Structures are given as C-alpha cells and as structure tokens.
Amino acid sequence: MDLNDLDRPLSRAELLARVRGAAGLLSLLTDRVDGEVMDAAGPGLRVVANYAVGYDNVDVAAASARGIPVTNTPDVLTDATADLTWALILAAVRRVAEGDRIMRRGAFPGWSPLYLLGGEVTGATLGLFGFGRIGRAVARRAAGFGMRVIRHDPRSAGAEPGTASVSFDVLLAESDILSIHAPLTEETRHRFGLAEFGRMKRTAVLVNTARGPIVREPDLVVALRNGLLAGAGLDVYEDEPRTAPGLADLDRVVLAPHLGSATLETRTRMAHLAVDNVLAALAGRRPPACVNLGELKG
Secondary structure, X not given: OOOOOOOOOOOHHHHHHHOOOOOEEEEOOOOOEOHHHHHHHOOOOOEEEEOOOOOOOEOHHHHHHXXXXXXXXXXXXXXXXXHHXXXXXXXXXXXXXXXXXXHHOOOOOOOOOOOOOXXXXXXXXXXXXXXXXXXXXXXXXXXXXXXXXXXXOOOOOOOOOOEEEOOHHHHHHHOOEEEEOOOOOOOOOOOEOHHHHHOOOOOOEEEXXXXXXXXXXXXXXXXXXXXXXXXXXXXXOXXXXXXXXXXXHOOOEEEOOOOOOOOHHHHHHHHHHHHHHHHHHXXXXXXXXXXXXXHHHO
C-alpha cells in the first residue's frame, strides 16, 4: 500500500508515479483521474474511490470503458455542507465578515442607525440551484427562518413539500438569496455569469458551496463592483486555490477555503466510506456508492 501522509494533494508527476501497479486508487477531489492515470496504474486497477461526493475530477467514461468502478462519498457530508452554506448566507447577508475586519483593524466608529446595514434572512426568498441531498438539507434549515423556498434543478422536477419548482428565469428574478448545489457538468459550467447576475435583484446574495466553475468568477467580481448584487458567500473557486483578481478586495464577499465538509466527524465518515468502497470492489462485491454501476453492467 502507498499512502500519501503529507496532508497535501500529490502533484501530477507524483500521482502518475505512485499509482503504478495499484489495484485501488483512493483519490482526492484535487486529483485529476483520467485515462492517463488509469493506464499508469495498469490493468490491475479495479476501483477509483473518490474522497468527495462530487466526482467531476474523475473521467467516469474512461473508467467505465476499462471496467473500473468509480465511487464517491454521498450522504455522510450532507449536513456539514448544509450548515456551512448557512454560515455563508448569514455572514454575507448580515455583513459579519466585513464587520469583523473593521473591528480587527480598530476602525469601528461607534454605533449609528445606518451603519453597516445588511439584509433580512427571515421571510426572504431562498432560491436553490440544484436540489439533491445538500440542497434539500439547506431547504429544511430555511423553515426555521420562515423563508419561501424556490428551486431549479434540470435533473429533478418532482414535488417537494415546502418548496416550489420554478424556471431558471424565475429563480434568478425572485431569489433574495441564491444558493448553488448542483454538480459540475458541461451544462452547469459557467451557468452563472454577468448576464445572469444582471437578471437578479440588486439586493440579492449569491452563495456557492458546490463547485467553483459553476460561477464565472471574473464576472462575479464585475457584478459586485458595479452593484448588480449585494454580496456573495463562496466556499469554492473557479481556479482553486486561487481566486479571480479583485475578488479578495471586495468587502461584500465572504471567502471560505473549501470548508463544506471540514468537520472531524464528517471527514472521518468520508474516509470510512471511501475505504469501504475500495474493500468491496477488491473483494468482488458491489461498492456501497458506485456512480457508474449501470455503465459497467452495460
């Protein structure tokens, strides 16, 4: 067994070298696992277990063509990511991070009626782009704030108590807070750009805890600079770990370093599930969370 114990992603060269001869690969979301990596591992590779719920970093088609199961870690990180989403919503809407920076540099001038006014969360309209496990968990938490919840998910239009399925145009026009929970696909890449921001309320706040490239980040900088949006809360970035030029200079944006699943309990559960996926595949059993089972059967 070859274990990366450096608490950092392997470089591309390291990954290609260290995967050779592996029967199983437990990959991080920062590892680009494509046909080159699979071929470097050799014909004995029998499973790619991604340590994340998203698997856009894995070429699933290439794995399926080679008969290799690809697995992920759903469910176990749902609540932690939904909680972090709400931390970003509240911090962005109520300008908490901005106020924290003011206090730390000793620039608080004292209380006044109009100082650092934010928006309301209670009674506002929460829009959800994507309505899988995490989106649903975010919606459940919205009930405590008496919010109207609308959702748009191209993959699912079924009924859901307490929410309303709407078109993408309505989602943009009516959301006071728009939170992104869709996977990164060719359809969702850069789904939010300057044109979309221009169709949102100028008082709206955008939150993204899904995948960075769903938002065209330079356009978000332009939108925030020009008052097309009131603020944003981000946990993921288009060119992670870098941010678009100018983004970090904006007061009305809260930036978190990809903390969605970053609790000890959740990361431990993710590790257990990823290992269970590997062990099942190597034993010839169906992995608990296989994303390409149908393709393998076909």
